[in-house]
Amino acid sequence: MLYKDYCEIIEKIEKTTKRLEKTDYFVELIKKLDEEKEKSRLSNSPSNSAEILAILCKLSIGRVFAEYENKELGIGYNLLVEAFKSVGISEKDMYAKIKETGDLGHSVELLKSEIKQVTLFQTKLTVEEVYNSLKKLSAIEGASSQKKKIRTISNLLISANALETRYLARLILEDMRIGMNISTILSAFSIYFEIPKPDLEKTYAVTNDIGKIGERLLSYDGNYYENFKKDKELHLNLFRPIKPMLAQLTPSINDAIIEMGVPQFETKYDGARVQIHKDGEDVKIYSRRLEDITNSIPEIVDEVKKIDCNQLIVEGECVAIDENGKPRPFQDILRRFRRKYDIEKMTSEIKLRVFLFDVIYMNGESISDSLHLRREKLEKILNKKNNFDIDENGQVIVPQTDDVINLSTKLVTDDAKKAQKFFDWCLSIGHEGVMIKNQDALYTAGSRVKTMYKFKPTLDNLDVVVTRAIFGRGKRKDWYGSYEIAVRGNGVNEINEIGGIRGIEEIGELGESSSSLSSFAASDLENSNLYVIGHVGSGLTEENLEELTRKVNEIKEADLDGEVIVEPKIVFEVSYEEIQASEKYEIGYALRFPRVINIRYDKGIDDINTVEDVKRIYAIQKNRKNK
DSSP: OBHHHHHHHHHHHHHOOOHHHHHHHHHHHHHHHHHHHHHHHHTTOOOOHHHHHHHHHHHHTTOSSOGGGOOOOOOOHHHHHHHHHHTTOOHHHHHHHHHHHSOHHHHHHHHHHHOOOOOTTOOOOBHHHHHHHHHHHHHOOSTTHHHHHHHHHHHHHHHOOHHHHHHHHHHHTTOOOSOOOHHHHHHHHHHHHTOOHHHHHHHHHHHOOHHHHHHHHHHSOSOHHHHHHHOGGGSOOTTSOOOOOEEEEOSOHHHHHHHHSSOEEEEEOSSEEEEEEEETTEEEEEETTOOBOGGGOHHHHHHHHTSSOSEEEEEEEEEEEOTTSOBOOHHHHHHHHTOOSSHHHHHHHSEEEEEEEEEEEETTEEOOSOHHHHHHHHHHHHTOOOBOEEOTTSOEEOOOOOOSEEEOOEEEOSOHHHHHHHHHHHHHTTOOEEEEEOTTOOOOTTOEEEEEEEEOSSOOOEEEEEEEEEEOOGGGTTSEEEEEEEEEOSSTTHHHHHOOSSOOOOOOOOOTTOOSOGGGGGSOGGGGOEEEEEEEOTTOOHHHHHHHHHHHHHHEEEEOSSEEEEOSOOEEEEEOSEEEEOSSSTTSEEEESOEEEEEOTTOOGGGSOBHHHHHHHHHHHHHHHHO
8 A cells, every 4th residue: 555545544534623534534544455455356466455454553543563562663853853854854944844833744744845856766655665664763773773763764755755754754753643543443443344342442452452453354354243253363362461450549448338339358559560471381571551571570470480370361569578578669669670680689689579469361261250250260370368357356367478479468348347447457567558349340451440449548649741841950950850740631522621731832943953843842732632730849869850851851852941841751650738729720720739759660641640530539639628
């Protein structure tokens, strides 16, 4: 398929703000590929239409790799500027045009259309050529890697027409800005292949690969729904991690009992979520961001191999433990997860334990049972129960173990007083609170469900993303000392409901020697779907500030007077005194006295809290004040 044909369709997608029209245009794209597939069949020639659809699904949401692969191209603005310069686009003209249009892609499109360039034997770009070149970019390393990357990008730009240049620029920066997302693509699949969207959503939750779903659907010879239901490639598979099921915050233990009847309470550990995959002696362990952390925690891998179950996917919480068995600071876990060298030394310095709480795959069979049955299977696999109880004298009874692999401590009860004792005990051993789970609930991957709650003694900390960094003063003058922080919108209609929160600010004059595409950072911020809720600087050590300054300089999008706009990649966990109603930010709320608790390198923008979470916490906070 020609890249030009794809770009003409996604230009239509970009121009409309209507979700249904975007869906229809993507259906048009699928139909085009299906017709090419049929022509190939009639002429007895091989067709790659299914593979092309897999590519286009990913490109349309600004990705080259599948979601679970957790890879990025990692091409910065400065390198992209050099590539454009190499094909005859003036840096001065580029910055001037960006300031005028507010968009990098549109700016270079206009400039490319002015270039009268004739290349001998120039060929038209195909989708496969673009995709393979981008994959090649990600693999370039070592000496002269920058020059090789610029050459690879330049080769694409030379062959591209003006419209293709717009979308190449955006794709290289992994930000297509056309308003497409997973949900819209699934809607298009549902319409064209006549498969209920809820079924497609469940499939996406256990594959984390929108391209794979499209490829499999278009590969079928009719009977789409029947083939879809029995396609093992679209089922839960070992070593293809899935996004975890997430909990909501509950106002009280009583409220949860009233809603659930007889819930299962579990310790809410102060640790990091892990997903463990086992196939015989092969073991892989993934973080909540689906990063492969296997090599950094070898002692956990060794213990998993001893579990008497051949094929297994289990979830748990990894906790760093001190010499007294108490949890160490969360940052110690991240030090282990991020370690690539001297792992044996770090293993002896920071001891880890894993508390398993769910099994979602066992011996070739995806577990679709209730939580009650899944817990029974997990207890049978580990040959332990780890139940919390209280004797007739009011003394707590909990099995004590120094095992590296444990079960989460649980209590099944509708007795609020007993549940409160369990909650108090969890706090006494240094953990955060309790999880409260509906025993009849199924596992719902990638969703924040109403069948699982968390309850803590204080209001829930917020996971927020950094959108700007401000230079410090005094002792902090050499670092970025304060950070603008934001939460995520709930969905496509959030902007209309609340308003564009980051605000399109005047960037100021750009000189010829400017090293970043400043105005681009302020363009079309509705696509970012982020909502500022405050600024934070407290809680950060000098070591943190030095590390953050280095990171900010790598991902900054615009240099302003004393501050920079950054790509939303740095996640903070922040505490606060309260959430206040505020007119300062268009979201309508602000954090009072926020403080950084952790820099969450294990989380990305998809993991941060939403506007809905802020509203929920604000309501809980208000109710507590009124009691």
